[in-house]
Amino acid sequence: MIPIKNKEGIAGMREACRVAATVLAKMRALAAPGISTYDLDQEAKKIIEGYGARSACYNYRTSRGQRPYPAYTCISVNEEVVHGIGSIKRILRPGDIVSLDVVVEFNGWIGDNATTVRIAPVDSSVDRLLQVTEAALYHGIEHAKVGNRIGDISHAIQTYVEGHGFSVVRDMVGHGVGRSMHEEPQIPNFGRKGTGEKIRPGMTLAIEPMVNMGTHRIETLADGWTIVTADGKPSAHFEHTVLTTETGPEILTIPPA
Ligand code: MF3
Ligand code: CO
Numbered sequence: 001m002i003p004i005k006n007k008e009g010i011a012g013m014r015e016a017c018r019v020a021a022t023v024l025a026k027m028r029a030l031a032a033p034g035i036s037t038y039d040l041d042q043e044a045k046k047i048i049e050g051y052g053a054r055s056a057c058y059n060y061r062t063s064r065g066q067r068p069y070p071a072y073t074c075i076s077v078n079e080e081v082v083h084g085i086g087s088i089k090r091i092l093r094p095g096d097i098v099s100l101d102v103v104v105e106f107n108g109w110i111g112d113n114a115t116t117v118r119i120a121p122v123d124s125s126v127d128r129l130l131q132v133t134e135a136a137l138y139h140g141i142e143h144a145k146v147g148n149r150i151g152d153i154s155h156a157i158q159t160y161v162e163g164h165g166f167s168v169v170r171d172m173v174g175h176g177v178g179r180s181m182h183e184e185p186q187i188p189n190f191g192r193k194g195t196g197e198k199i200r201p202g203m204t205l206a207i208e209p210m211v212n213m214g215t216h217r218i219e220t221l222a223d224g225w226t227i228v229t230a231d232g233k234p235s236a237h238f239e240h241t242v243l244t245t246e247t248g249p250e251i252l253t254i255p256p257a
Pocket of ligand 1: 083
């Protein structure tokens with residue numbers, strides 16, 4: 001069953017997502033040549049705590065056997081797809097791209113969003129990868145309409161990405177989000193129109209295309225978390241938490257004006 005949020009849940013999600021978006025915007029502004037990904041993560045921790053929120057990533061694990069996630073945000077550079085762990089040894093350099101993923105809990109509700117930042121100047125093909133991934137996110141969001149099905153979102157993302165010569169990661173998916181980080185439904189970035197569960201009002205969905213320049217295949221590093229492309233080529237990631245309403249999808253992870 002896909003959780004449907006009532007008025008109170010929607011209000012809680014709005015606030016959590018606003019905090020998540022504000023933290024991501026501030027973190028993005030700190031991503032510049034010379035900073036280590038460890039320092040970037042530490043700054044994000046301070047910003048999150050400054051809002052009275054908590055990182056939902058820290059200590060997170062999907063299974064009992066898994067090593068708890070040791071950082072506060074996910075910072076993934078170049079061929080790292082998602083779930084990169086900040087390191088004092090990884091210094092951002094011109095030409096890098098860095099995916100920042102911020103998931104916060106605020107008053108018991110969770111907001112999830114991600115973006116990929118260019119450390120200028122980047123190669124034009126890499127720039128294109130980011131443009132296409134971000135546009136794919138918005139295409140997916142457009143299809144998160146009441147009466148559609150989850151597969152309509154998946155299909156929109158996949159056809160857009162593959163139409164531009166890139167590939168979608170298959171082994172990681174978007175998801176419902178609410179009281180916990182991962183709720184039903186799963187939202188793959190590939191799939192067929194008219195399949196999957198029906199979209200109803202009051203769903204909060206984290207839509208998150210992960211797009212690779214080369215092969216869609218991925219590997220996990222020995223740290224147990226960091227996902228990298230199997231061919232070492234770059235990967236990009238953009239994510240919003242979206243509320244489905246009778247009048248269309250509403251992006252919740254937008255900072256206040
Ligand atoms: N947005 C990522 C996801 O939905 C955040 C993961 S946090 C981590 O999977 F702790 F699992 F890394
Ligand atoms: Co997510």
